[in-house]
Amino acid sequence: MLHMVRPLELLYPxxxxxxxxxxxxxxxxxxxxxGLQVLMTRRSLxxxxxxxxxxxxxxxxxxxxxxxxAQARRRPRQSDLHLTQAIAAIRESFEELGVLxxxxxxxxxxxxxxxxxxxxxxxxxxxxxxRQLLLAADEVFVLAHWSTDRDLPRRxxxxxxxxxxxxxxxxxxxxxxxxxxxxxxxxxxLSRHEAGEFFIVFPTIRTLExxxxxxxxxxxxxxxxxxxEPLWTSCPRAGWLAGKEARYMEHxxxxxxxxxxxxxxxxxxxxxxxxxxxxxxxxNVQRLTAPNPGVMTGPGTNSYLxxxxxxxxxxxxxxxxxxxxxxxxxxxxxxxxxxxxxxHSHADHSPGARPLQALCEVRPPILGxxxxxxxxxxxxxxxxRALAHGEQLKLSQHTLQVLHTPxxxxxxxxxxxxEDGLLFSGDHVLNGSTTIVNPPDGNMTDYxxxxxxxxxxxxxxxxxxxxxxxxxxxxxxxxxxxxxxxHRLKREAKVVLAMQALPxxxxxxxxxxxxADVPPRLWPVAARSLQAHVERIQSMTSNHG
Numbered sequence: 001m002l003h004m005v006r007p008l009e010l011l012y013p014x015x016x017x018x019x020x021x022x023x024x025x026x027x028x029x030x031x032x033x034x035g036l037q038v039l040m041t042r043r044s045l046x047x048x049x050x051x052x053x054x055x056x057x058x059x060x061x062x063x064x065x066x067x068x069x070a071q072a073r074r075r076p077r078q079s080d081l082h083l084t085q086a087i088a089a090i091r092e093s094f095e096e097l098g099v100l101x102x103x104x105x106x107x108x109x110x111x112x113x114x115x116x117x118x119x120x121x122x123x124x125x126x127x128x129x130x131r132q133l134l135l136a137a138d139e140v141f142v143l144a145h146w147s148t149d150r151d152l153p154r155r156x157x158x159x160x161x162x163x164x165x166x167x168x169x170x171x172x173x174x175x176x177x178x179x180x181x182x183x184x185x186x187x188x189x190l191s192r193h194e195a196g197e198f199f200i201v202f203p204t205i206r207t208l209e210x211x212x213x214x215x216x217x218x219x220x221x222x223x224x225x226x227x228x229e230p231l232w233t234s235c236p237r238a239g240w241l242a243g244k245e246a247r248y249m250e251h252x253x254x255x256x257x258x259x260x261x262x263x264x265x266x267x268x269x270x271x272x273x274x275x276x277x278x279x280x281x282x283x284n285v286q287r288l289t290a291p292n293p294g295v296m297t298g299p300g301t302n303s304y305l306x307x308x309x310x311x312x313x314x315x316x317x318x319x320x321x322x323x324x325x326x327x328x329x330x331x332x333x334x335x336x337x338x339x340x341x342x343x344h345s346h347a348d349h350s351p352g353a354r355p356l357q358a359l360c361e362v363r364p365p366i367l368g369x370x371x372x373x374x375x376x377x378x379x380x381x382x383x384x385r386a387l388a389h390g391e392q393l394k395l396s397q398h399t400l401q402v403l404h405t406p407x408x409x410x411x412x413x414x415x416x417x418x419e420d421g422l423l424f425s426g427d428h429v430l431n432g433s434t435t436i437v438n439p440p441d442g443n444m445t446d447y448x449x450x451x452x453x454x455x456x457x458x459x460x461x462x463x464x465x466x467x468x469x470x471x472x473x474x475x476x477x478x479x480x481x482x483x484x485x486x487h488r489l490k491r492e493a494k495v496v497l498a499m500q501a502l503p504x505x506x507x508x509x510x511x512x513x514x515x516a517d518v519p520p521r522l523w524p525v526a527a528r529s530l531q532a533h534v535e536r537i538q539s540m541t542s543n544h545g
Contacts, residue, residue: 004421004462009282014264017150020157025058026089029217030165041178049154050201057096061088068125072137077228086137089161091124096178097171102133141224146203147235150265186211202247240270253432256475273299278332290319298470301348311396312336318352326356342368343426344412345381372410374440407447408435423466431471437532444532451485495533
């Protein structure tokens, strides 16, 4: 999906990231008595990219690599692109380390005599052809695909390939690009990096972290062979955290916020949670987090201001009745608050509405849906005017469309900033956790139906980002909603199994089974959503009975 945020609302002038150069990297693996090991080398201190870092061997893809297909062994499902990449990896392994992934026509591995006969400085493929060697591209698999971060001056589009190190070969560095070849276990490389002894860059760190899950080389190769496609693909983003650059992959919590605030990859956005100052996400969207962090609220409740000095502001979720927090909202809007909207009536969202209204010289209307009869005593809320599903709230060039999304609460609603493709999700979609669905005001069937409604809205209204009431901005909005629904249904399947295993059990018995992957200290909270699942399961059973 295209970036739908209006360019005029972006916080910073955009610049075109450096062009990507095609390259290939190979992880040569071997089994050892200590476990899986990977071959790494140190880059030259004068290298233009990652100087002094320990890396996996590799380099740019040459035109000759694509012209050498006939000289390579190939898997039936191996695409032309992956074959070219494998050939490049084989060539680079030889040029940098003297490692030769090749076989004779009879299937026997390249010998020491073959390696000795080849000149690393001369064209690789013709030399192999002369000795009737076929490049073992069929034994090279795609593990991952990385694109270098958008902020860096030199960028590469590079698959991380894996292959088994040929037995009886010893890597010898070329001493110009690569130095000090070393066999290392992934966990050892990571611990040495943490200790400051073994410098590695972000994609290498993340790749080593994932390699820790495998005990044997064959396990890695088998995992890659399933689809012959990368196990993951990433172009990381970076921001500032605790005064340092911090990088993140697409599935990590801050990624969406960095994509929203800095689509071109500039490192300008600060990710530290604080409650003193509003955080600008766009020129027309600010976030001020209430000082109420906790197990249920994460870093705190996010209050949002939508608008600009010309239009005035709509405040979404003023939060608890915390006067210093409300005064900060009022100051951020310079007192020009035109409407106050509460996504629902829970104690960390709506109690601040009346005192915030009282701070304003011209009293803005409090909008939302009144709490239902099922709401508990601490969640009573009566707006000045009830909003209707599909209704639009307009402030000059900023339009919020109302979506009624019951499930977390009967009176829950979400808001879509139409012009910029942003979804303010309240507690229906969170970043870093799943919301609690607490009967009787919470209803799991309603919750799942509302997720379907939001999925359709993403398609119809071109929503790309989700701004939750707790946590960072989420990117890839349709995918986030799809994954959230899949997670809830997967949990429901575990609840069904628990109920079947213990047909006369209590909620506490079932929660220990269905939430075995969750720390026991969270089971009392999880039991609320479990009850919502149980009621949904029993309702479906009776309807089908």
